[in-house]
Amino acid sequence: MNMDQLKRQAAARALEEVRDGMQLGLGTGSTAKHFVELLGERVAAGLKVIGVPTSEATRADAERCGVPLTTLDEIDHLDITVDGADEIDPDLNLIKGGGGALLREKIVAAASDRMIVIADDTKWVPTLGKFPLPVEVIPFGLGATRRAIEKAFAECGVSGQMAVRKDKGGHVFVTDGGHWIVDAQLGRIVNPPGLAKALSAIPGVVEHGLFIGLASSAVLAGGEGIRVIERRKPKGDQE
Numbered sequence: 567m568n569m570d571q572l573k574r575q576a577a578a579r580a581l582e583e584v585r586d587g588m589q590l591g592l593g594t595g596s597t598a599k600h601f602v603e604l605l606g607e608r609v610a611a612g613l614k615v616i617g618v619p620t621s622e623a624t625r626a627d628a629e630r631c632g633v634p635l636t637t638l639d640e641i642d643h644l645d646i647t648v649d650g651a652d653e654i655d656p657d658l659n660l661i662k663g664g665g666g667a668l669l670r671e672k673i674v675a676a677a678s679d680r681m682i683v684i685a686d687d688t689k690w691v692p693t694l695g696k697f698p699l700p701v702e703v704i705p706f707g708l709g710a711t712r713r714a715i716e717k718a719f720a721e722c723g724v725s726g727q728m729a730v731r732k733d734k735g736g737h738v739f740v741t742d743g744g745h746w747i748v749d750a751q752l753g754r755i756v757n758p759p760g761l762a763k764a765l766s767a768i769p770g771v772v773e774h775g776l777f778i779g780l781a782s783s784a785v786l787a788g789g790e791g792i793r794v795i796e797r798r799k800p801k802g803d804q805e
C-alpha cells in the first residue's frame with residue numbers, strides 16, 4: 567500500500583467517529599483532504615453535517631465535495647476536528663503547519679470537543695523536532711522577532727537555523743491570514759510545552775506549530791494496519 571492509500575485509510579477510520587448532526591472542523595493538507603473527500607461521499611448519501619474549514623484550500627475542497635460549511639461566528643462549538651500533522655509524539659503533542667495553515671488549524675482545534683489526528687505512521691516520532699517547526703510571524707519588525715525567538719529557543723535548550731518560508735516560485739510564502747512563516751530546524755525539542763509557552767509570549771509571533779494538549783486521539787495507518795492512540799491526559803492539559 568502506498569503512502570496516499572495509508573492516508574486515505576486513516577481518514578476513513580476517523581470518518582467512523584462522525585455522526586449525523588455533527589459540527590466538524592476540517593483540517594488542511596494531503597491527509598485531511600482525503601477526509602474531506604470521504605465526508606463528501608457520505609454527505610451525498612444523506613449524512614447531515616456542517617464543517618468549518620481551516621484554510622482557503624480546504625474551503626475549496628469542501629465546496630467541490632459538497633460539504634456544507636459555516637464559520638465559528640455562526641456556531642458556538644465543534645464536535646470533532648479531523649486534521650493531519652507533520653509529527654506526533656507519544657503524548658500526542660504535534661508539529662503542524664507544514665502547509666502553512668497552523669493558525670486557523672489551532673483556532674479550530676481549540677474550539678472542538680475532540681481533535682482526531684490522522685496520519686501515515688511515518689509521522690509518529692519519539693521526540694518532536696526533526697520536522698522544521700513553523701512559527702507564524704508578523705512581517706513588521708521581523709529582525710526583533712527573530713532575535714526574541716532565538717532567545718526563547720536558547721532558554722528552552724534548543725537551537726537551529728531559521729529561514730523565512732518561500733513558495734515554489736521563490737517568493738515569500740504568505741499565510742491565509744497575511745503573515746509570514748519562519749521554519750526552525752531544531753532537531754530535537756526536549757520540552758514542547760515549555761517552548762510553546764515561550765514562543766506564544768513573543769509579540770511578533772502570531773502562532774506556532776506546536777499543538778500541545780489539543781489532540782484527543784491519533785489514527786496512524788501503516789503497513790501492519792491501523793493503530794488508534796488515545797490521549798492519556800484530559801484535553802487542554804499541558805503539563
Ligand SMILES: O=C[C@H](O)[C@H](O)[C@H](O)COP(=O)(O)O
Pocket residue numbers: 593594595596597598649650651652661662663664665666667668671
Ligand atoms: O499546515 C498544514 C497542516 O498542519 C497539515 O495538516 C500538515 O502539514 C500535515 O499535512 P499532510 O497531511 O499533507 O502531511
